[in-house]
Amino acid sequence: MLRLFCFILFLAFSINQTNANDDASPPIFFTKAEVLDTYTTRIPFKLIDHLIVVEAELLNKKGSFIIDTGSETMILNKVHFPDFYEYQRKNQETSGVIQSIDNSYERRIEAFALESLKLHDKDSDVIDISHIEKSKKIKLLGIIGYNILKDYEVFIDLHLNQITLTQVDRFGNKLNDDVYLEKIVDSLSFNLKNHTIIVNGTINNQKVKFGIDTAAEFNQINRKVNRKALKYFIPKRRLSLSGVGNKKIEVLAGKLHRVKLSETIYFGPMLTVLTNLNKMNEAFGTQLDGILGYEFFAQKRTIINYQKEKLYFIDYPLNTQ
Template sequence: MPKLYIILFLLFNINVSLANNGIINPIKFYKAETINKHTTRIPFKLVDHLMIVEAELLNQKGNFIIDTGAESMILNKVHFSNLYENQRKRQTTGILNSVEDRYEKQIKEFILHNFTLENKTSDVINLAHIEKTKKIKILGIIGYNILKDYEIFIDMYLNQITLTKVDDLGNKLIKNVYLERIVDSLDFNLKNHTIVVKGTVNNQDLRFGIDTAAEFNQINKSVNKKVLKYFIAKKRLTLTGASNKSIEVLAGKLHRVQLSKSIYFGPMLTVLTNLSKMNEAFGTHLDGILGYEFFAQKRVIINYQKEKLYFINYPLNYH
């Protein structure tokens, strides 16, 4: 039976409060390009189906994963072992059972070129098994609490992320940021830090979570059989989650996913799994997760304050 190990970062269930001790030096994105005083553009590389940006922290250069499914910033204990001494210890859970104890650390400043974020909190946990699986050095994960103050343009065509500072209402502090034309939009609900959209498969109503670090889409085993009629299984895979525990799932392609009359998708690589633990952990009900395959078919702008997704066409036919 073939085995493919897939890291699912959306499994982190992190409820962060600010720690009162310890300071982390500013983190610098040394390959970022300043567009204006409120906008920066950061190139990313794809490692398997993960978006990886390069940054420097505490004189270490390495890779950070962009993950809207994680609430906080997460630092890898392998490379920052000194940061978790004498810190408050907490525990979290995920779909693949409980994650090991983690420690909180306050970040005084998080710098994106000319951007400065203050009073953010990171979690420090062991990500060694992820590094081993992906065969790259991972310093950490950039999650919701870093991204939420920006409008985020995730562009798989150019392999770059554009961050533009917004006000409390989600309005960009500078206009005319994008050369590309926005062609469509979609409302979403923000459940804690999870982006939730409504959609259909075979005319059946579904709720999907959007997660940049889900390497394959997921569909819940418990959905209506009319939905599963359009899930075409191909093989079995082994998924490895944040706790380094594994489960076996069916993988195939999900057809006829539609989020509105004008926003629909071609067949997407998807795994059939049980999302009950994740739904319990996040306090919501999701029928599926849309990840890499979603962003590979759509150039997407996320605005957390307005709870809105915007879409920009690929300049060439993608399929």
């Protein structure tokens, strides 16, 4: 039987950043790839199944990183970075969507080159995520999360398979206004709970709260959501769901209909899994009714501005064929 594995990487991690030597050399600067201007870089990505994957270099190793807005910090794959000692063990557990993960470590990253993006003095958690690497058949060095992305306006474009990062000030204003050739057609406010993007919406006119996560291969809906909302979840099959902790659970998968985030922002049917979100809500201190992931970005070319707590949307080109 064909088994479908869904690697939803909605993670919460602690971060301890340093501001040392900020005046001497910027912690983030652009070097060699497609630099649009002093403050903006464009990074191509591949879709591995439904995961956004970029090529990067870290500690003289080249490989793939998953872009995950649901992860608070950078995650390193322990398989490729095994030389850690007990004094680097974290004092607290790291929480994943399916379970809490222990035996994680922290390491300060002195230099990290992501295409044209280079970072200095970033903390990273170290976790064994080799099961994802094996399933996706890629050399997975790790995961790029919120602490890397938060200082930028992030344009995630599944039409052109590229991410555009443009630096912003502490108020969220772009340092260069002439960034996008396309026209922004709509926007939506969100709440930032720690590092989690939370939006209000409705399913069949029933109020719900969604988290937005670029590394959720399929949407999730809480089985405890209002029955009037669940009426428009149409189950199709069962699949196996695996998280960073490599625990698997079986869930119902189907299509979710009648999702709206505003009067002008709504979606066609989205592939969604029905699951229990209690563990995740406990880990993040939230009360989410669902997670919007790949299916969200596949329908909406989306710009994330963390400082302004705003999402902006650009239309897909009309299909004239």
